[in-house]
Amino acid sequence: MKSLCAPTRSTLVVALAFALVSAGNTLALQSEGRSITRTGPVRLVALNHASIAFMVARTKADCDHVELWNADTKGVWRFGKPGPCTNLGSTGTGISAVGVSGNRALWIRYTGGNLRDWQLLTATTTQRMPRQVRLLEQDVDLPSPFLIGDSTGGLGIPYAAGKQVVLLGANGAAVFRFTDAARIVRVTAGKGPGGAVVAALRETGEVVLLRTNGTVVRVVPFAAGAVKAIALAPAGLVVQIGGAVRIPGSSLPAAVLPEGAVMSDYAEGRILYALKNETHALSISNGADTLLLRSAGGAPIFTTADTHGLGWAQGRQVTFACSGCVKVSR
Incomplete structure (x- = not known):
């Protein structure tokens, strides 16, 4: 989950003022923003300041791969050599998650047959050949053994493997490694209290909050399976339980999302959520709801945000708009 929750992201929602106009297949920002077009459909966008990492899907001429675009400098870096995929595996291959911090990207690739290899790979704008961080082989019917979380404020990219939580620094070294008593099912990063x-969300329901040295700040208890999404904000831990989003211990009221909606980001009292072919921002204090983006052509929209702005992908296009160019309802 991409979290909008660190102080470095707080100005995003203050400056966000979304005015929607019809633009092709998407309701888009009033500002044209900055866009690039790739050779294949774009998926799995992640944003940290002006760095946007994304996956470009496989085509006949090129294998699926990860790229990084700096929307400020306009530099674009492709990770790995171009060319068709050489190993599709009998049960398929693909990229299931992407994260970014500064000039570093982290992603999950899978391939194989009855046994599937899951790789955690990383690369940077200066070292563009992917380096394997972790490798696990397991039955093809099992879900990914790796999770990648949000990067906030240059802290690094958090990921989880089973019971272990790692914060991968922008330099490629682990800021910390923490082993929990239970399997981790969600992870995110931000600058929270204490x-x-x-x-990190345990499969047993509790959420563990960790410092930069890997020590536990506190454990927040919930019932197993109750928490759908998490974020970490200066105000505290943000959780979605059922259709409501709340901050335990805060005086802020719970915000009720439409049926079927899932929180994807949070910042300065606003929840970013997806619902069918739409992306919305909802105020947790007064319930004001703003439609940000809507796909009118059937192609899904992948959205990501940071204090520096908003990024999204649809079809073969990736777009970035600065934080001062957009608006939300007050």
Whole structure:
């Protein structure tokens, strides 16, 4: 989950003022923003300041791969050599998650037959050949053994493997490694109270908050399976339980999302959520709801945000708009 929750992201929602106009297949920002077009459909966008990492899907001429675009400098870097995929595996291959921090991207690739290899790969704008961080082989019917979380404020990219939580620094080294008593099913990063920088959801229901040295700030109890999404904000841990989003211990009221909606980001009292072919921002204090983007052509929209602006992908196009160019309802 991409979290909008660190202080470095707080100005985003203050400056966000979305005015919607019809633009092709998407309701888009009033500002044209900055866009690039790729050779294949774009998926799995992640944003940290002006760095946007994304996956370009496989075509006949090129294998699926990860790229990084700096929307400020306009530099674009492709990770790995171009060319068709050489190993599709009998049960398929693909990229299931992407994260970014500064000039570093982290992603999950899978391939194989009855046994599937899951790789955690990383690369940077200066070292563009992917380097394997972790490799796990398991039955093809099992879900990914790896999770990648949000990067906030240059802290690094959090990921989880089974019971272990790692914060991967922008330099490629682990800021910390923490082993929990239970399997981790969600992870995110932000600047929270008490020095918390990473929040990890256990399969038993509790959320563990961790400092930069890997020590536990606190454990917030919930019933197993109750929490749908998490974020970490200066105000505290943000959780979605059922159709409501709340901050335990805060005086802020719970915000009720439409049926079927899932929180994807949070910042400065606003929840970013997806619903069918739409992306919305909802105020947790007064319930004001703003439609940000809508796909009118059937192609899904992948949205990501940071204090520096908003990024999204649809079809073969990736777009970035600065934070001062957009608006939300007050």
